[in-house]
Amino acid sequence: MIVPLTVKNRGDERASYKVTVTVKGKNDPSMTKTASAKVTGLFKNTTWPTQVDVTGVGVKDVRDLVVTLKVTKTINRWQ
Numbered sequence: 001m002i003v004p005l006t007v008k009n010r011g012d013e014r015a016s017y018k019v020t021v022t023v024k025g026k027n028d029p030s031m032t033k034t035a036s037a038k039v040t041g042l043f044k045n046t047t048w049p050t051q052v053d054v055t056g057v058g059v060k061d062v063r064d065l066v067v068t069l070k071v072t073k074t075i076n077r078w079q
Contacts, residue, residue: 001062003035004051009042013075016040020070023054027064033057041076 007017017039025031035052042048059065 001054001057001065002051003054003067004049005037006047006049007037007039007042008047009044011073011075012044013077014041014043016074016076017042018072018074019050019052020072021052021054022068022070023057024066024068025057025059025064026066028059031058 001023003021005019005021007019009015009017018036020034020036022032022034033054033056035054037050037052039048039050057065
């Protein structure tokens with residue numbers, strides 16, 4: 001399963017982001033897959049399309065999945 005992502009820097013400074021996507025089976029949490037995408041040096045008020053591949057979680061119906069996102073932002077201070 002491919003999860004499309006669009007990262008937008010709404011801050012006032014250039015920033016880098018790491019987005020971690022975790023997919024779990026609703027009825028079987030042992031069916032878990034995690035993948036991450038990194039976006040580096042995103043200028044303020046810009047967006048960046050990306051995607052993560054969580055194929056192989058083992059669930060046939062996407063309605064049986066729970067998808068969570070964790071986003072980490074780091075300010076890039078270029079001196």
